Amino acid sequence: MTDINIHPASFRDPAGFVFTVDGTIYRQVNKFYSFRYDSLQHGGLYDQLTEQRLMVPYTEASMDLAQSSDAYRILLPQQIRTMSYACEWCPEQLKDAALLTLHIQQLAMDHGMTLKDATPSNIQFDNGRPIFIDTLSFDLYDQTKPWIAYRQFCECFLFPLYLHRYAKTGTDKISTAWPDGIPANLTARLLPLRSRWNAGAWLHVFLQNKVGSRKSVTAEPKLRFSKTKLSRLIEHLQSIISHPASPAEASAKAGPYPSAWSNYYRETILGPAYLEAKLTLFRQYLQDIEYSNALDLGCNEGLFSKILAETGIPVIAVDSDWPCIDKLYFDHPANILPLCIDLANPTPASGFRNAERAPFTDRACSDLVTALALIHHLALHKNIPLALIADYFSQLANKYLIIEFIPLSDEKASELVARKEAPTVGYDIGNFESAFCRHFRIEKKDRISGTERQLYLLKKG
Amino acid sequence: MTTLFLYIDPGSGSYLVQVIIAAILGGAFWIKKFWKKIRSFFTRGKKET
Numbered sequence: 376m377t378d379i380n381i382h383p384a385s386f387r388d389p390a391g392f393v394f395t396v397d398g399t400i401y402r403q404v405n406k407f408y409s410f411r412y413d414s415l416q417h418g419g420l421y422d423q424l425t426e427q428r429l430m431v432p433y434t435e436a437s438m439d440l441a442q443s444s445d446a447y448r449i450l451l452p453q454q455i456r457t458m459s460y461a462c463e464w465c466p467e468q469l470k471d472a473a474l475l476t477l478h479i480q481q482l483a484m485d486h487g488m489t490l491k492d493a494t495p496s497n498i499q500f501d502n503g504r505p506i507f508i509d510t511l512s513f514d515l516y517d518q519t520k521p522w523i524a525y526r527q528f529c530e531c532f533l534f535p536l537y538l539h540r541y542a543k544t545g546t547d548k549i550s551t552a553w554p555d556g557i558p559a560n561l562t563a564r565l566l567p568l569r570s571r572w573n574a575g576a577w578l579h580v581f582l583q584n585k586v587g588s589r590k591s592v593t594a595e596p597k598l599r600f601s602k603t604k605l606s607r608l609i610e611h612l613q614s615i616i617s618h619p620a621s622p623a624e625a626s627a628k629a630g631p632y633p634s635a636w637s638n639y640y641r642e643t644i645l646g647p648a649y650l651e652a653k654l655t656l657f658r659q660y661l662q663d664i665e666y667s668n669a670l671d672l673g674c675n676e677g678l679f680s681k682i683l684a685e686t687g688i689p690v691i692a693v694d695s696d697w698p699c700i701d702k703l704y705f706d707h708p709a710n711i712l713p714l715c716i717d718l719a720n721p722t723p724a725s726g727f728r729n730a731e732r733a734p735f736t737d738r739a740c741s742d743l744v745t746a747l748a749l750i751h752h753l754a755l756h757k758n759i760p761l762a763l764i765a766d767y768f769s770q771l772a773n774k775y776l777i778i779e780f781i782p783l784s785d786e787k788a789s790e791l792v793a794r795k796e797a798p799t800v801g802y803d804i805g806n807f808e809s810a811f812c813r814h815f816r817i818e819k820k821d822r823i824s825g826t827e828r829q830l831y832l833l834k835k836g
Numbered sequence: 837m838t839t840l841f842l843y844i845d846p847g848s849g850s851y852l853v854q855v856i857i858a859a860i861l862g863g864a865f866w867i868k869k870f871w872k873k874i875r876s877f878f879t880r881g882k883k884e885t
Contacts, residue, residue: 521854523846578857586849586856598851604858611861 381442383730384496390511394442400455401440402433404448408511411488412448415513420486429479430507431455431499450510456689456712457739460732461495461531462551463714463722465700466539469546470616472498472505473532477613479507480522484602484609489516493528495550503709518602526587528612529579530556536616537576541567545697547715554725554732559584575615652824653747657682657777660819660832664775666742672718672771673749677703677711683745684708691739693718718749718767719757736770744772748828751781754802755791761801761810769814769835776815776833780807784827804829 378397385392390408394401404412415421424430433452440449461469472495480490491514498505514523522528534557535549542565549557563584570576657679671680671692676699680692689710694700695717703713716722721735746768753759768776781788783802808817815833822829 521846521851521858525854526846526850578860582856583849583853586853589849598855600851600855600858604862605854607861607865608854608858611857 379442383728384726384732386727388492388511392442396440400452401436402450402452402510403442403446404450404511405443406445406447409447411513411515412510414486414488414515415510418486418488420483420488420513423482423486424479424507428502428504428506429475429482430510431501433510452508452510455499455501455506455508457691458733459500459712459714459738460550460554460722461535462547462554462732463716463735464495464500464547464550465697465704465713465715466536466546467701467704468500468505468713469495469532469550470536473528473536473616474613475505475507476528476532477609477616480524481606481609483513484516484605487516488513489522490514490524493524494531494556500712503707503711518605519600521598521600522605522608525608526559526583527556529583530558533579533612533616534559534562537570537580538562538565541570545715547697551722559587575611579612579615648825649823649828653779653828653830654682656821656823656830657745657747660777660830663818664743664832664834666774668741669743669745670739670741670771672744672746672768673752674703674713675699675748677707677713679745679747680711680713681708683743684710691741693739695719718753719759736767740771740773742772742774743777744768744775745777747777747779747830748781748787750778750807751785751788751791751802755783755788755795761807762813765810765814768811772815772835774835775818776811776831776835778811778831778833779823780804780829780831782827782829 378395380395382393382395382400385394389405390411391402391404394403421430425432431453433450436449436451438446438449461472464472475498476490476493480493483489490512492509492512497507497509497512499508500506530553531550535546535553538544538549538557539546559580562580566576566580571581661682666688668688669680669683669690671677671683671690674680674692674694675696677692680690680703684690684707687710689712692700692703692707692711692713693716694703694713695715697715700713700715703711707713716735722732724730724734724737725732750761750764753764754761768778782804783789783792811831811833815835817831818834819832820829
């Protein structure tokens with residue numbers, strides 16, 4: 376029996392909606408939007424956007440799939456393998472998504488169209504690059520009017536990037552707290568005083584806040600605008616987003632912003648011999664198993680994610696540290712999707728009815744899960760019992776788990792408990808094995824030479 | 837031309853702020869252009885001497 380579901384996040388736009396048929400995503404275009412759809416399709420914009428891989432291509436599907444009587448077209452878009460949200464992106468990903476939105480707005484204007492909304496939910500990452508997915512975001516362009524989506528663009532893209540530029544907070548937490556964008560009045564209060572000397576911040580944050588907070592503003596007055604003015608505004612947004620604010624930031628750009636975890640493998644006390652031994656074992660394990668996708672938990676800068684990606688399979692690489700994800704996003708192969716995820720608090724189900732954005736756990740399940748030099752952080756730093764970690768990893772892994780156990784005697788593990796007064800109960804290799812063997816079978820087990828650390832290849836079932 | 841009904845709210849003062857920013861950017865553009873002309877007038881003069 377065919378399983379048809381309207382996407383739980385697709386209800387705001389009267390132009391149409393997204394639905395799935397046996398897991399395949401389709402989009403219904405309503406008659407209401409027909410003229411705009413035809414302009415996009417036949418005015419040359421669709422061809423230009425898809426040829427440049429800026430927007431997902433689609434084909435027109437059978438009208439038998441229409442979900443209501445006001446359907447005009449049913450579209451079958453190219454499917455995106457793993458959906459991700461702005462609350463999981465590193466700053467560089469949000470920046471690229473912002474620049475893509477502006478570039479598409481420019482191209483749309485050249486074709487007599489405009490973006491009627493500018494939100495990160497219009498964008499996904501595919502083959503390592505952001506790509507526009509919302510076919511129904513295009514409206515006809517009235518050159519006498521400013522950009523209707525300007526405020527939304529600022530709140531969803533520009534303001535989180537400004538806060539990150541000055542406070543180095545990452546943008547994922549800001550987008551988590553304000554999924555519909557952080558307001559100008561709050562951004563203005565959070566930005567430091569020195570940001571007022573930045574022309575871009577002054578114009579788009581402080582001036583916008585000042586103008587927007589005027590009590591007398593109830594309806595927009597009739598204001599004259601032109602295409603040249605809007606082009607200039609878009610170009611200005613592009614320049615402030617793509618260029619670093621100061622020479623210091625420019626030099627930081629050459630190498631991403633350092634964190635406690637960047638350069639982990641180069642600078643760790645365990646050194647190159649440990650890494651070499653672990654790499655050798657890891658490659659040996661991979662030779663003996665079959666998997667068609669992988670999830671690297673606690674990926675750091677993605678050394679092992681890149682090995683997983685060598686065969687061309689899709690890899691999701693996650694870490695809670697945004698500078699590591701920034702670094703991985705800079706130089707990763709196309710088949711890696713790097714995301715900022717804190718495994719002790721992964722992305723929850725959110726939005727209206729808790730259904731608009733799916734939880735990380737539902738989107739990340741993979742044939743092979745790897746968790747290297749991670750378990751001691753979850754068990755000793757976050758106080759998560761081994762049994763619960765094993766249970767969660769078994770939810771994520773369809774077939775295999777490669778996991779490294781780091782005993783309390785290890786210097787890195789003992790650092791984590793050095794200031795804890797309560798004894799660390801139950802964190803030993805015996806309890807580790809019994810916890811994981813409730814869900815997995817040990818296929819291989821090796822001590823990483825020169826250390827007390829153990830690497831395991833576990834098979835589910 | 838019709839506009840889509842109530843899909844997104846452009847925001848209080850959003851149009852006005854764009855008009856002001858566009859005017860400032862336009863002003864900066866003309867000043868820059870004018871300044872370049874003056875500079876090229878003098879540098880050209882220098883080369884000729």
